[in-house]
Amino acid sequence: MFFSIIILLIFPHFVCATKWIEYTDSGFATMTHYTLPQDYIASCGCTGQSTHFPTAALNQMAFGSSTAYGPSCGRCFRLTLLNTFLSDPPFYPSVTKSIIVKVTDLCPLSTTGWCNATASGPNAGGTYLNFDLAFPSSSIPDNFFPSNVTLYDCTPAQDFGVWNISYQSVSCSSHWSGFKDTAALGSVPDLGDSVCCPANPMGNANDTCPSFSDQSGIPPNTTTSAASSRLGVLTLLGWVTALLIPLMYISPF
Numbered sequence: 347m348f349f350s351i352i353i354l355l356i357f358p359h360f361v362c363a364t365k366w367i368e369y370t371d372s373g374f375a376t377m378t379h380y381t382l383p384q385d386y387i388a389s390c391g392c393t394g395q396s397t398h399f400p401t402a403a404l405n406q407m408a409f410g411s412s413t414a415y416g417p418s419c420g421r422c423f424r425l426t427l428l429n430t431f432l433s434d435p436p437f438y439p440s441v442t443k444s445i446i447v448k449v450t451d452l453c454p455l456s457t458t459g460w461c462n463a464t465a466s467g468p469n470a471g472g473t474y475l476n477f478d479l480a481f482p483s484s485s486i487p488d489n490f491f492p493s494n495v496t497l498y499d500c501t502p503a504q505d506f507g508v509w510n511i512s513y514q515s516v517s518c519s520s521h522w523s524g525f526k527d528t529a530a531l532g533s534v535p536d537l538g539d540s541v542c543c544p545a546n547p548m549g550n551a552n553d554t555c556p557s558f559s560d561q562s563g564i565p566p567n568t569t570t571s572a573a574s575s576r577l578g579v580l581t582l583l584g585w586v587t588a589l590l591i592p593l594m595y596i597s598p599f
């Protein structure tokens with residue numbers, strides 16, 4: 347008895363079920379892109395109008411929840427493209443391109459892939475954050491991602507898929523292009539407590555989302571070993587689930 351109390355005092359983290367990634371206000375990250383249909387209501391439950399402006403999904407363990415909203419919902423970041431590193435040779439664009447996004451979605455944790463960072467280890471790019479940009483988007487030029495047709499002998503210009511970027515946390519009110527459109531701010535109405543999308547989260551308890559998982563309990567891992575051998579299918583299902591869950595919340599039935 348005495349012994350186990352000592353153990354708990356020395357290793358209090360043993361009783362924690364989840365450790366979210368605590369990230370600094372600026373640093374390096376990887377950036378990918380994904381298809382988010384215009385007007386779609388993603389995991390945070392931000393208004394569909396938010397998709398008319400640059401948005402991104404953040405990897406689950408930094409997002410701060412495995413389902414619905416998390417503390418990163420609504421936060422705005424300046425993302426600056428640095429280089430590609432999967433291409434041969436790596437590509438260092440001659441122009442510096444940045445974009446300011448609002449986090450509206452969750453990129454599910456997987457064992458491999460770009461959203462697999464946990465508090466104990468980074469993704470394959472060596473970073474703890476992956477911003478998955480909703481792209482193409484009516485708010486972002488189709489030629490946003492630079493390339494070099496000559497260097498990579500590729501027409502149309504090669505989509506590198508994964509970028510090394512720097513990120514910087516910024517205030518949405520003075521930076522995000524959607525801030526001037528009130529319909530693009532906040533969450534969809536009448537969904538009880540399953541949505542949370544602050545217009546301008548500043549990290550205070552009264553303007554930052556809690557973790558839906560921590561509040562509602564993280565579902566147990568019910569994956570069977572037979573199913574996990576079909577990882578590609580599972581990863582796809584994870585995405586579909588992430589996209590469908592917010593829809594289920596807004597379903598009137």
Ligand SMILES: *[C@@H]1O[C@H](CO)[C@@H](O)[C@H](O)[C@H]1NC(C)=O
Nearest residue numbers: 458459462463464467468470
């Ligand atoms: C993520 O996946 C990469 C391989 O794609 C692996 O090298 C890395 O260790 C994984 N990270 C974690 C935290 O599992």
Ligand SMILES: *[C@@H]1O[C@H](CO)[C@@H](O)[C@H](O)[C@H]1NC(C)=O
Nearest residue numbers: 374428429430431471472510
């Ligand atoms: C990303 O860029 C930083 C700064 O130039 C560099 O230190 C880091 O090695 C780069 N990472 C990758 C995966 O290219």
Ligand SMILES: *[C@@H]1O[C@H](CO)[C@@H](O)[C@H](O)[C@H]1NC(C)=O
Nearest residue numbers: 439440493494495496497498
């Ligand atoms: C493309 O790459 C070639 C070879 O490295 C270089 O000479 C040229 O300036 C590059 N063009 C652009 C637009 O970056």
Ligand SMILES: *[C@@H]1O[C@H](CO)[C@@H](O)[C@H](O)[C@H]1NC(C)=O
Nearest residue numbers: 547548549550551552553554
């Ligand atoms: C939220 O909390 C911050 C810091 O505690 C405080 O400055 C601010 O006035 C609060 N906002 C509201 C609307 O209560």
Ligand SMILES: *[C@@H]1O[C@H](CO)[C@@H](O)[C@H](O)[C@H]1NC(C)=O
Nearest residue numbers: 455457567568569570571574
């Ligand atoms: C869930 O369980 C499966 C099967 O035991 C395992 O392969 C997978 O790594 C587990 N996933 C997590 C996130 O622990």
